[in-house]
Amino acid sequence: MLDAQGLQASLFFETPLEIYARVFRELKPRTAMPELAVEFCRFANADNFIKLEHGKLHVRMSDLLEGAPAPVLEALAHILLGKLYRKPISRMYTHRYRLYLNRRDMRRQAHLVRQIRGRKFISGPQGAHYNLEEIFERLNTCHFHGLLGRPQLGWSRGDSRRMLGHFDPSHNAIVISRIFDRAETPLLALEYVMFHEMLHLRFPVDHSGTRRCVHTKEFREAEKQFPHFKAAKEILKTL
Ligand SMILES: [Zn+2]
Numbered sequence: 127m128l129d130a131q132g133l134q135a136s137l138f139f140e141t142p143l144e145i146y147a148r149v150f151r152e153l154k155p156r157t158a159m160p161e162l163a164v165e166f167c168r169f170a171n172a173d174n175f176i177k178l179e180h181g182k183l184h185v186r187m188s189d190l191l192e193g194a195p196a197p198v199l200e201a202l203a204h205i206l207l208g209k210l211y212r213k214p215i216s217r218m219y220t221h222r223y224r225l226y227l228n229r230r231d232m233r234r235q236a237h238l239v240r241q242i243r244g245r246k247f248i249s250g251p252q253g254a255h256y257n258l259e260e261i262f263e264r265l266n267t268c269h270f271h272g273l274l275g276r277p278q279l280g281w282s283r284g285d286s287r288r289m290l291g292h293f294d295p296s297h298n299a300i301v302i303s304r305i306f307d308r309a310e311t312p313l314l315a316l317e318y319v320m321f322h323e324m325l326h327l328r329f330p331v332d333h334s335g336t337r338r339c340v341h342t343k344e345f346r347e348a349e350k351q352f353p354h355f356k357a358a359k360e361i362l363k364t365l
Contacts, residue, residue: 153211154211163184168189269351328348
């Protein structure tokens, strides 16, 4: 075990590879150290991957983290190795890592990287049965005094039931699941999902602290103003 002073000193001088090796020994003291490869990659997201293949441990971190302080890389090493070996991950590490990612400058950088690197497929508003632009503009007039700027609108590639709709601020796009683009799906359900995503335009995400509170109280209240709110939610259950 390292005392606090020793830990700080070692953190200060460790390379990312050494950090992973040390955390590995902490988590798996009786297992022989596998060969380790740690690299930073240009991903579209702040994603990080770990895998054990042919006895070699590969860690690929987003290059957004290349300049991160050692304690942040240490926290991520605990998270990735903990997941790989199914060990409980101390909340201290998840908290430390999230706090860093949530810093304003990190969020801005991540947002830019997503915009530049993340190619996003957006189908365009015209579906087989419904036109998202018409629906957006009708709801905009009725519920937002026509004041919302129209983002890109598109249908999802697949018939997603898990993700009925989402607003992607990096691409300023609302994407709606194709399951709504059917003659048998009532327009009300589609309008409700669109209305919900439009509220995300109206109430941007609150990033205070480490938790992203996406559906604030204010948001929930506004959502209830949708006519036939309950009926629409009932339809969603039957899809
Ligand atoms: Zn939402």
